[in-house]
Amino acid sequence: MSRLELDSRTSKGEAPKAPKARKPRRARTSVFWLAMPLLVIAALVFVLPVTGLLPEEGQDLTRTRQPPAFLSGGTWEHPLGTDKRGQDVLTELVTSGRLTIMIGLVGALVAIGPGVLIGLLAGYFRGWVDKVISILIDAQLALPFILIALAIISNRGSSLPVLFLVLALTGWAACARVTRATTLAVRERQFILGLRAVGASEARIVFRHVLPNLAGTIVALGTLQVGTAILVESALSFLGLGVVPPKASWGSMLASGQDELSQAWWIAFFPGLAITVLVLLVNLLGDALLTHHDPRKRRR
């Protein structure tokens, strides 16, 4: 941190020589080292099925509950073992990973979009707009998401669009709150007043100046929201409310392996591990992005 401060101090000195801003090295490397494994995971999940290296998909009742290769009784034919229907755990992990990642990305987008817009309006225009929105945010955050999910899914049945609706409803409030707070800070900066003085319209100020200044926060928020969406989906699938067969996600794999834990722990363990690693990486990346976001451009 002290390194960053020192850096920004020199750039404000009498005659900054560097024509291009150098990114603070430490922050960039941490972002890099967190983004890399995520890219590798994404690549594995999307590329592996195409290569044909994976054990075949499909049920095989002659070889159910086979242990992973590294345990006695396991074979390299099924590196991570098989489940109770004889499906290969690795193959299923990879194919359902695609859906899980897709849900994470889209789920984050549907929460971020309205959340950021609503928070921006509340933070910039204040007044009754802000009051109404703040009450809505508080109300939303007071509701347990499981209740909302149950209410909607019992009504509409579970499908992907319904899942995204649930993710949007449960995610927008947190995004709106953070965006509102950041907007409050940005709107007090003097350049906003300067823009009013040159007669810039409110729409221009909000979308051309306030929003870009929120970009770093939004990227970080979005990253964190990907993790949340994956967790919410896993929880819902675990309860049988999320992804339903024949589609599978890591959450639903976890659910189906649950009752086998004592005899075949690997069925639930590997999807659980996958969720943990993915969400952990995504959240660490989000945090790194948040601290990385212009530490030098924002003065004090």
Added chain:
Amino acid sequence: MAEMLKRGSPAGAGRGPGIPEDVPVLAVDGLVVEHRNRTTGEVFRAVDGVCLRIGAGESAAVVGESGSGKTTLAMAATGLGPRSGGEIELLGHSLDAIGRRRLRELRREVQIVFQDPHGSLDSRQSVRSGLRELRGLQRERTAWIDDAGLLERVRLSPDLLDRYPHQLSGGQAQRVCIARALLMRPRLIVADEPTSGLDVSVQADVLELLREVRESTGAAMLMISHDLAVVRAVCDTAHVMRHGRVVESGPCETVFTSPADDYTRELLAAMPGGRWRARR
């Protein structure tokens, strides 16, 4: 004395070499700004019945200690800040009488240079794209000079056009701010503590630039400052503010050499020994 307080700047105050015009650029009459404390409901009068008049090309200063309502006055007077009472006329138009749209147009006649030069530039915009945006807002008004020429006017190298605010020094950033104000060819420049955020070494340069800009464009200037030396270097008339009221006004020389009000005397005595005398 009472008469002088009411009318703001006295007749015959130094008139810059601008366009001679009868209509004052800015006329503030009985301005009141109140802040209400939300929890206690207490009302605080930041500005309490101030009258001020700035003619074309004139340069007036508002001086006073921190919290005396200088900045609040300037913001309210230009229609950018809140106002609880009183009349404000910009170039002969009452702010109450004109619509929003017209107000926005009128505001372009008034440009502000703030205290914190970095804070008054969007950190996501390079100097060039910031200027481009201003030009987009007012094509005809800003067509009189190109970017490089504009930067030269404020004695900056055109190389700085592609820099972002954090890559500029404080003095450079303030020059960019002055250039942006200059581009709009305003009739009134409001400078709110323009040198307080700068190193002492560049303060004098920026002041010199402000004075030069004023003289070459004929724009009127309202300077907000607590630094009497700054005021004396740039302004013709001075208004001394205390607790939201103007306690004394008059030509700079008169106010500073033979202050009539006790508070002004205190203010002068509080100045580090003779620093303001040394200038000019």
